[in-house]
Amino acid sequence: xxxxxxxxxxxxxxxxxxxxxxxxxxxxxxxxxxxxxxxxxxxxxxxxxxxxxxxxxxxxxxxxxxxxxxxxxxxxxxxxxxxxxxxxxxxxxxxxxxxxxxxxxxxxxxxxxxxxxxx
Amino acid sequence: xxxxxxxxxxxxxxxxxxxxxxxxxxxxxxxxxxxxxxxxxxxxxxxxxxxxxxxxxxxxxxxxxxxxxxxxxxxxxxxxxxxxxxxxxxxxxxxxxxxxxxxxxxxxxx
Numbered sequence: 001x002x003x004x005x006x007x008x009x010x011x012x013x014x015x016x017x018x019x020x021x022x023x024x025x026x027x028x029x030x031x032x033x034x035x036x037x038x039x040x041x042x043x044x045x046x047x048x049x050x051x052x053x054x055x056x057x058x059x060x061x062x063x064x065x066x067x068x069x070x071x072x073x074x075x076x077x078x079x080x081x082x083x084x085x086x087x088x089x090x091x092x093x094x095x096x097x098x099x100x101x102x103x104x105x106x107x108x109x110x111x112x113x114x115x116x117x118x119x
Numbered sequence: 120x121x122x123x124x125x126x127x128x129x130x131x132x133x134x135x136x137x138x139x140x141x142x143x144x145x146x147x148x149x150x151x152x153x154x155x156x157x158x159x160x161x162x163x164x165x166x167x168x169x170x171x172x173x174x175x176x177x178x179x180x181x182x183x184x185x186x187x188x189x190x191x192x193x194x195x196x197x198x199x200x201x202x203x204x205x206x207x208x209x210x211x212x213x214x215x216x217x218x219x220x221x222x223x224x225x226x227x228x229x
Contacts, residue, residue, distance in 0.1 A: 035218075037165075044122065045157070045165065045208050047218040059216045062120060095164055103171030104212040105155035109164040 002027050004034075004096050004110035012086050014119045022079045022096030022110050029077040030054040033099040035106070036070060036081045040092045050099060051079060086117045123148060123209055123221035130227040131199045139224045141192040141209030147219050149190035153212035156185060156194045160205045168207075169194060196226070204228045 007021045024034065035050030049060035053072040060068070069082040079096055093114050097106035124142040131137040141148065141156075148154055154172045157165040167176055169185035172192065182197045192211070196203050209221035 037220075044223040045210075045220040047210075047220060050218075061217060100170070103155060103174065104151075104153040104218070105167055105170035105210070106157070106165075107167050107170070107176060109166070112164055 002098060002108040004098060004108055006094075006096055006110040006113045009114040009116070011116045011118070014087055014117055016086050016117075017082065017084045018086060018115060019080055019082045020094055020096075020113050020115070022081075024077045024079065024098070027098070029072075030074055032101075034072065034079045035097050035099055036068070036079075037095045037097055037106070037109075038092045039095070039112075040089075048081070048094075050097075053077075053079070083115075086115075088117050088119045091115060091117045120147075120213060120217060120219050123211060123219055125207075125209060125221040125224045127222075128225040128227065130229055131196075132229045133199055133201065135199050136195060136197045137199060137226060138196075139194045139207055139209075139226070141194070141211075141221045143190050143192075143211055143219070145190060147211040147213040148187065148192050148209075150214065151212045152187070154185065154187055154192040155210045156183075157208045157210065158203075158205045159208065165208065199228055201228050 003025045030053045033050045036048040038046045049070045051058045051070045072079045093112040096110040098108040156169040159165040
């Protein structure tokens with residue numbers, strides 16, 4: 001069974017940076033896009049971006065481009081999401097997701113990492 | 120990119136059917152047969168229920184079905200069960216190889 005295990009909850013101050021990790025297992029890491037989805041408490045889902053670990057091709061949601069960076073390390077089957085210049089509005093749960101080619105759907109989700117940013 | 124439009128809530132009695140709509144544009148829902156639906160229970164990660172408009176992943180009950188017409192996709196839950204009470208989000212591949220989610224719909228089982 002595909003597993004995506006994320007790093008733990010984080011508490012940060014406004015203006016700081018943060019890097020969240022997502023370790024993948026039970027599938028060939030370089031064969032699938034892996035991405036990130038944000039959910040502000042009580043609100044909906046927002047796609048942030050994704051990377052193809054096979055060739056490092058990356059795609060971003062235009063609304064967050066420049067504020068987030070997606071990366072991956074093939075040697076440890078791990079994807080990362082970096083957030084810079086954190087704001088209180090970045091307080092959210094961040095999920096990593098695996099995208100399958102058929103239908104471009106997210107078939108596997110990490111457990112989510114809660115990020116709290118205090119001003 | 121703008122979020123796809125879903126009704127805020129729908130409700131139905133046990134055993135009835137409910138349908139959730141998801142309206143986008145020709146840049147997303149209408150342009151590709153790449154619409155998915157996700158179920159989310161409180162404090163849980165979302166779960167993929169439908170992909171490629173009509174396909175169900177293994178383990179998803181066949182009372183869940185999807186369809187699309189033009190720029191609007193739909194999820195129908197037939198024979199509503201208590202455990203179907205949850206939030207549902209549509210999602211679609213969009214131009215420039217991006218992705219967009221819907222605004223979310225709360226399903227209540229009466």
